Structure formats: structure tokens, C-alpha cells
Amino acid sequence: MLSRLNSVRVAVRRLLTSPEERIGIAVFAMALLFVGVDAAAAHEYKIGAIEIGHPWSRATPPGAKVGGGYLTLTNDGDMPDKLVSATVEIAGRAEIHQMSVEDGVMKMRQVEGGLDIPAHGTVKLDPSGLHLMFLDLKGPLVRGTKVHGSLTFEKAGTVDVDFIVDAIGASPKPMKHDGGDSMPGMKMDH
Amino acid sequence: MPSRMRLAVMALAAVIALAASGVIGYHLTHQGAPSAPRIAIGGPIDLTAEDGRRFTNADLGGKPFAVFFGFTRCPNVCPTTLSDLTLDLEQLGPLADKLKVLFVSVDPERDTPETLKEYLSAFDPRITGLSGTPAEIASLAKDYRVFYEKVPTEGGDYTMNHTATVYLMDGKGGFTGTISLEEEQPVRVAKLKQLAENG
Numbered sequence: 001m002l003s004r005l006n007s008v009r010v011a012v013r014r015l016l017t018s019p020e021e022r023i024g025i026a027v028f029a030m031a032l033l034f035v036g037v038d039a040a041a042a043h044e045y046k047i048g049a050i051e052i053g054h055p056w057s058r059a060t061p062p063g064a065k066v067g068g069g070y071l072t073l074t075n076d077g078d079m080p081d082k083l084v085s086a087t088v089e090i091a092g093r094a095e096i097h098q099m100s101v102e103d104g105v106m107k108m109r110q111v112e113g114g115l116d117i118p119a120h121g122t123v124k125l126d127p128s129g130l131h132l133m134f135l136d137l138k139g140p141l142v143r144g145t146k147v148h149g150s151l152t153f154e155k156a157g158t159v160d161v162d163f164i165v166d167a168i169g170a171s172p173k174p175m176k177h178d179g180g181d182s183m184p185g186m187k188m189d190h
Numbered sequence: 191m192p193s194r195m196r197l198a199v200m201a202l203a204a205v206i207a208l209a210a211s212g213v214i215g216y217h218l219t220h221q222g223a224p225s226a227p228r229i230a231i232g233g234p235i236d237l238t239a240e241d242g243r244r245f246t247n248a249d250l251g252g253k254p255f256a257v258f259f260g261f262t263r264c265p266n267v268c269p270t271t272l273s274d275l276t277l278d279l280e281q282l283g284p285l286a287d288k289l290k291v292l293f294v295s296v297d298p299e300r301d302t303p304e305t306l307k308e309y310l311s312a313f314d315p316r317i318t319g320l321s322g323t324p325a326e327i328a329s330l331a332k333d334y335r336v337f338y339e340k341v342p343t344e345g346g347d348y349t350m351n352h353t354a355t356v357y358l359m360d361g362k363g364g365f366t367g368t369i370s371l372e373e374e375q376p377v378r379v380a381k382l383k384q385l386a387e388n389g
Binding site: 058061063064065066067068093095097099101104105106108109127128133135167168169171 | 263265272273309310311313341344349351352355
């Protein structure tokens with residue numbers, strides 16, 4: 001077994017004679033790894049004129065009764081629409097909340113009467129502001145899993161979506177420099 | 191002639207720079223002087239820890255500490271801060287043992303010690319969860335100038351608005367600074383490192 005492994009090692013070394021080649025292969029392998037992660041993480045849905053970019057959530061600590069839902073809503077149509085409600089199977093109910101920080105105080109309020117999505121406009125729901133609040137969780141949100149839910153729009157109707165659960169402290173940092181859907185930052189929780 | 195003028199300008203610039211550094215230096219050295227008024231943030235802690243026992247300043251063992259007020263039904267800010275602090279403590283390495291980290295619930299009616307214990311098991315074990323009677327929490331929050339209030343939501347439920355700043359306190363319980371939400375990890379770790387080193 002060992003000698004066989006050694007012969008493979010020797011063969012590889014013969015193929016990749018220079019250190020540059022070896023580094024090149026390693027970099028390529030790493031790049032492949034990230035392409036794989038990205039494809040798995042980013043997902044989107046469309047109903048009517050509304051595009052739903054990468055619905056995701058964060059893992060919850062044990063015993064937590066609430067969680068958050070984050071996504072990007074893009075209205076390709078000429079008419080404004082409204083996100084009127086959301087559901088997730090794992091939660092008793094979901095509400096649309098607005099979080100803000102004023103003078104170091106975190107303030108939370110429920111968005112009444114639905115969330116406006118202007119014609120040809122984009123609305124982002126992320127951990128730093130607007131978000132879906134999952135209440136009365138029936139179980140924990142587990143990193144690496146998906147939670148099934150739905151979004152209902154005033155005009156576009158209802159669409160089923162899966163929220164991908166990321167790490168507890170995950171943040172959508174790469175979103176700052178683009179308008180499309182992107183994966184949340186890969187901040188690790190240990 | 192032009193070279194002499196250049197020399198004069200340079201000399202003048204040097205004089206101005208010296209004077210400026212003197213002024214800045216004076217301010218820097220006098221800022222920390224005992225005569226400077228201390229910001230009155232902080233106060234005696236007398237609450238219930240996640241293990242059900244009473245927790246007072248004596249349990250801090252004279253160590254400096256970071257304290258954060260929040261609640262477990264908080265979807266964004268609290269788990270983010272606790273997760274950040276967990277990563278920061280890991281970054282600090284052995285220095286982290288020279289300080290304490292406290293998480294005080296502003297929702298004591300729902301955050302029992304057991305709830306806190308379970309919730310905090312997802313984070314660094316050195317973070318201690320504290321709860322108490324509403325009056326005890328109100329008293330400590332007042333000492334720390336922490337604002338919190340209930341916000342009614344659908345169906346008779348409520349969420350909380352609360353100060354989301356991490357307070358950094360020295361070994362004597364004196365206020366030394368804060369960590370705010372938007373600060374990135376290198377800044378947070380530098381502040382905690384300084385706190386741990388200074389005692």
C-alpha cells in the first residue's frame with residue numbers, strides 16, 4: 001500500500017517537474033473548490049416580474065426562538081409590487097422587520113402593510129437592516145441545511161423558496177460591490 | 191536667493207511642526223491624568239449567572255471585562271456580537287484568560303438562567319450570561335446608561351430595542367472604552383488586547 005502511494009507520488013513529481021507547476025496546480029485546485037462552493041451557495045427564484053436572489057438565513061444558537069431571513073428582491077416590471085407575507089416551515093410565523101442602529105441603540109420595528117418593491121428597483125434584506133423575522137422556531141436553524149418557505153407578493157403571487165442556512169455570524173459582505181445576488185460572507189463560527 | 195528662501199520656508203515649517211507636536215503631546219499626556227473627569231459608566235453587578243448562582247463583581251476576580259446587553263430573541267445584533275466576541279477571544283489566545291466577557295439579558299422575563307446557558311453554549315465558554323429580576327437589570331442598565339424597551343409585535347408578542355455597544359471596563363470596574371457594532375475584527379481584537387494587558 002505504502003509503496004504504491006510512493007510510486008504515485010514519484011509519478012506526479014515526474015509530471016510536475018518545476019515548483020511553479022506544482023503551485024499552479026494547487027492554485028487551480030483551490031480555485032475549483034471555491035467555484036464549487038459558490039455554485040452551491042447562490043440560488044435564485046423568479047415569479048412574475050420579481051426576482052428573488054439567494055434567500056439565506058443564519059444558524060441559531062440552541063434554544064433560540066427567533067431567526068432571520070435574508071434575500072434580494074428585484075422588480076423587473078413597470079409596476080411596483082409588494083412583499084406582503086412570508087412563511088417558513090420551521091417557524092410559527094414570519095414577519096418583515098426593519099432593524100436600525102441609532103446612537104448605539106439597536107431598534108426593531110415591524111414593517112406594516114408589506115414591503116414596497118419599486119418598479120425596476122431592488123430591495124435588499126440583510127442582517128443590517130430590513131429582514132424577515134422568523135418567530136416561534138420549532139427547532140434550530142442548522143448551518144448547511146435549507147429551510148423551506150414561501151414569499152407572497154401583492155401582484156406576482158406566491159413562490160416557494162428555500163433559505164440556505166449559513167453560520168451564526170455570517171454576513172453578506174461581498175454584496176457591497178455588486179447589485180446581483182451573492183453568497184454571504186464565509187465568516188467561520190468555531 | 192531662491193535656495194535661501196527655500197531654507198527659510200523649511201525652517202518655518204519645522205518650527206510650526208515642533209510647536210504642533212508640543213501641543214498634541216501636551217494633550218495626549220494630560221488626557222489620562224487623574225484630574226480629568228472620568229465618564230461615569232458602570233456600577234456594581236449583582237445578578238444571577240447562567241448556572242443559577244449569584245454573580246457579583248467579586249466573581250470577576252479583579253479582571254478587566256467586556257459587557258454587552260442583549261436578549262436571546264434577538265435575530266441579528268446579539269448573535270452577531272456574541273459570534274464576533276467568540277472569534278476575538280480565539281484571536282487573543284492565552285491573553286483572553288486575562289479578561290471576562292459578560293452578556294446581560296435585557297429581557298429577564300423570558301431569558302432565565304437556563305435559557306441563557308443553552309443559548310450561550312453556541313459561543314465561547316468564557317462568555318458568562320447574566321439575568322436577574324427586572325429591577326436588578328434596570329438598575330445595572332441605568333449604571334451603564336444602557337437603553338432598552340419592549341416593542342410590541344403581532345399577537346401580543348414583543349421584541350426589544352436596546353443599546354448594542356460592548357462596554358470595556360478595567361479591573362476596578364472603571365469604564366475604558368467601547369466596541370461598536372460596525373468595528374471590524376482587527377480593531378476589536380486590538381481593543382480587547384489592550385484591555386487584557388492593562389488590567
